[in-house]
Amino acid sequence: MIIFEYTEDINVDTAHISDELSDILYFDIETTGLSAKRSDLYLIGCSYFSDSAFRTQLIFNDNGTSEPEMLSHFEQILKNHKILVSYNGDTFDIPYLLKKMEQFDVDTTLDNIQSVDIYRTTRKYKKLLRLDSAKQFDIEHLIDFQRNTFISGGDLISAYKHYLSSHDESLLDDMLTHNHDDIRGLISISEFVNIPHIPDDFQIDDISDTIDSITYNCSIPKLPCRITESLNGILVNACDTHMHVVVPKTRDTEMKYFFKDYKNYYYLPMEHMAIHKSMAAYVDDAHKEKATKDNAFTTKTGSFIPCPPGFHGEIFYDTDLKGNRFLSDSTELHEKCEQSHAYILAVLNKLF
Template sequence: MFKKNIVLTNLSHTFLTGFPLEVKSADQVLFFDIETTGLGWKRSVVYLIGAVHYKNSRWTLTQWFAETEEEEKEILMDFYLLADRKSYFIHYNGTSFDVPYLKQKYNFYQLSHPFTDKKQLDLYQKFIPLKKLFKLENMRQKDLESLLSYPRKDTFSGKELIQKYKEYHKNPTPELLELMLLHNYDDLMGMIGLRPLFSFFQLLNGSWTIRKASIISTETYEGTEEPELLITLDLLVPLPFPFSFSKADYYLTGKDRQARIKSPVKDGTLKLYFPNYQDYYYLPLEDTAIHKSIGCYVDKEHRIKATPELCYQKFECTEEFLEDPKKLLRYVRGVLGVLEM
């Protein structure tokens, strides 16, 4: 077994503050990633495990590499000695692959696994809502890294590395070993590098204040002028890069510490969206949503189940509305709820 430790001098002891974690100290946290020769645990081996952990006031990356397939059990045992002392695991798509794969391996060797009663943050699952926001075709870790211009040096996929591992068996050169270690290193550091993406969730959880709301005039493609409601939000945390997103006639943009929402004002009215759309019916003839406690009395032919886009009631866009913080807050939350879907 080959073991490598790297002190990560580019990570400060406070970098975890960007992650949504409920931990008292950094030494409770463990980032980890594995490399295997296949997806099925019965016909493949885990040949490389990498972990980033905090110890002795510094962040360290440890990698366990199985020089041969027979060393698989040995690297599992060494990883356990570290992981079992941690209480919070962070991984990318580990819920679907890494964790169940490792559990099966530990069970196969009749060893205890380190995942019992541990909290976990799966970055893949956490960032799923950002797929639509950034118009991503895939949700690979590399796709998210590209948004942040992460300087990945590794050029291989995990699948391509399987062949490199087979080549290493025939001819164990330092160059092949470094290729595999580099891929695992970039996966771990890239995972940590995704931290700035959490700042986008402040739009969804309400970590902002309304700076201004006003009616503006926007020119359409036909050359006519149409009124729109422009609401400017002040964000608590700066965004790592500008973005824009549109859905159902609404337009959301963001840059640095500010976000803007544009809403169409049709015939002097706006749409107030309600949360929990499952509790509402939509009435097509009236173009409005009503709660099921009332809608149950409406003829079934004149009602349908509400969707996020159809769960609204119209109201007049008056000066009183524009100057009422509570009404504006409720309106913005409703629009962001629609944009989130």
Template sequence: MKNTHNEELYIRQDNLSDKLFDKSSIFFDIETTGFSPASSFTYMIGCAYRKDKNICIDQFFAETPAEESLILKEFIKLLKNYNTIISFNGIGFDIPFLKARFSKYDIDEDFSSYNFIDIFKSITPLKPLLKLENYKQKTLEKFLQINRDDTYSGGDLINIYSEYIKNPDPGSLSCLMLHNYEDVLGMTELLPILSYLKLADKKYTIVDSRLSDYKTYDGKNEEEFFITLANDYVVPKPVSIRDDSFCLSISKEKTVIRTKVINDSLKYFYTDYKNYYYLPKEDMAIHKSVATYVDRDHKEKCKASNCYIKKEGKFIIQHENIMQPLFKNDIKDKYSFFQLTSDFCSSDEMLLRYADHVIRHFIHIK
């Protein structure tokens, strides 16, 4: 049995959905009688595709187990009109399950020829940022305030379908169809969540950078450095995250990076310490070519830990050595600092490099 629905296309005020959900893309979701394709089968496949300003949703439903091969063939026939498949955990479950069932009926398929977008797999780097209790489809829908009428899980429906086979009734059928329908339609509305990932792809421009004063809880005057970015892709909901080094605040159209400014004297360590001498009184290292003129009682051969010179100024932290020269308090420090200069503050190239560093600190894309 095939059901077709037409819905008005609703792009959730973002340009990414319109880009990803075009005429070459198709969403799909399957309903099965279990997790193993060896002992269970597919009883429904729902698909969503775009026609002008409408979303068309086709549902292929097996009235009996014997009709599974029919809905598989109908699905393959529809799939041939598209080149990008969008799913929710399709790579982890739906595709492997279908491949096994296609093999059972000797139905030819060539999933390798398609591009894939798996929403569930794609958002893995966003987990530290979103901080949700889990990343099931309904949880993401709730986060994005997407409403649905269906209250069942796929597991709940296995018994309902089993009873439907024995005693077909409109109420059970409506329940089965609604769940799959809202799963597929819901996927089309989840696409905006991928816009957060675009920040890790450097899809933004520099708007502003500045120093700002603030008072700590104990009344001390401190400074923060701000970088404001304009997002190329509108995000669906403001989120923020911070740790001891950085604060990242993402609003719909802008992203703000904040980091504490260290106004202090830090050390620049020479790497070739065997070519240097340390002067204890001056607390600094000098090259051996210069140390020749220093009395031996006022100098000692450098170790890695004391082969440095000191620099006073304003510094900000970096977790990777993206800016040079780099400074530390101690050579064993995990992270380094670089000087906050006017050249850095006025250079879009350097600001973008630092912004990318901070964003990738929180959005862990490999």
């Protein structure tokens, strides 16, 4: 076993992983196959924060027989941390190491430590991030992370097997560089775990108003890259710790409000509206008919804004019940209050 050590100067917001950066251990492994029983573990890369920098160790199986020693060394590092961060580690890296530790009778805390698998977050937001694939390399590309080299996993397996017989330093350099890049990249994409926390943690800082739109300027958990998306004409533009939500107004327009208890209403064809049965008692039978859910409405002309899914309030429609949903442009939606917060929350819950 040979241990190679590095120092990383990487600045990331890990508040949604742990309040204490020193609690976190980042890790990634390199193997000659997918099955722990039928393949070899040849590299364990790990990194933790200490003395104002990340300290990285690459634990290398230099002779093909160092797996027990590697696992024991990794366990000594592991037990000093509370949270293990990986990329697809829940599915592959952790089960693989557990099998290896069982195989070599190495006592471990690996099965009890809290795991944060960044892939579990990024795979949910492929569409939002405009990605076809959520491999670590694809996520790194979003933040312009620069790898020192790119070598496929298959080529690395061949390189390791060749290294055991040749001890070619260039092959060793390729394996170390790849695993080191994985660790540096893993640390650098930590802030992607902040995305699911945006709906819970956003705060409206101020609201600006024009004739055509309302803009909500918000503070959010730190994002690693810009996210832009639209929902029913509502534009969300989020970057770093700031988010702007621009809500368009539909002005001087007639909208329909449909009564849910339509059985208590009558429809007046000539007026093209419905009235409550208590009022309909004074209308001639020839000029009224029992309302249905499709015509039990009244109309309102004014300024309206799109209604996001899940928002509860007085909903207006531009055509029928299958049409676009709107809210009356009320005073509360222009102020920092419970109503405006609930409005933005509904938008974010749909997007995130």
